[in-house]
Amino acid sequence: NDIRGCSRGSLIVLEGLDRSGKTSQCGNLLAYLQGKGFSVEAWQFPDRSTSVGKMISAYLANESQLDDRTIHLLFSANRALMENKLKSGTTLIVDRYSYSGVAFSAAKGLNIEWCKAPEVGLIAPDVVVYLDVPPEKAAERGGYGLEKYEQLDFQGKVAEHYHNLLDSSWEIVDGSQSIESVERQLKDLAMHSILTCQRGKPLTNLWS
């Protein structure tokens, strides 16, 4: 796949409301890219396997209470640095990233610039795909309502904040289409991003 052997991997981020289909699509994309012989890993934030991730998980399950600023900072602290992985040539497919951090906390009323501050300097994604599903439609999907933020009113506010964050570099994919159609678009976007990175696109930082 990479004839020069020294090019970097691509940072591909999927964002969207709860139950927008991100997690399944990340899995499908991983299998597809692995099948093509790429070095690729799928990551997920929050990463619930770490000690900070376990605190986040307990909070989301309503088993513990934390104030809004504290949980925001825990989500930030949970975002591992990806630079070495990418530089070693591995592509990362990431299920949620800093945009979730900002959109969800801002939807609670926290100041947007304050929300971004702990994430300044993290590696910026090469492509952010927003799986666009109306909150009402996401709420009809299986398992909805199990975690703290899966409330229709709240998800509506999160959607507004996502829309304020997105810029022309984001790829908006209609998540209400068939799974196969979403999958096809993601494959094309991922392949394009991987090839652009292999051709020498530089890494940049978030919110700068």
Ligand code: TMP
């Ligand atoms: P998950 O369902 O993708 O595991 O995410 C759990 C919840 O955490 C989801 O409602 C989105 C929220 N979240 C934040 O509030 N801030 C963050 O930084 C991240 C990554 C997720």
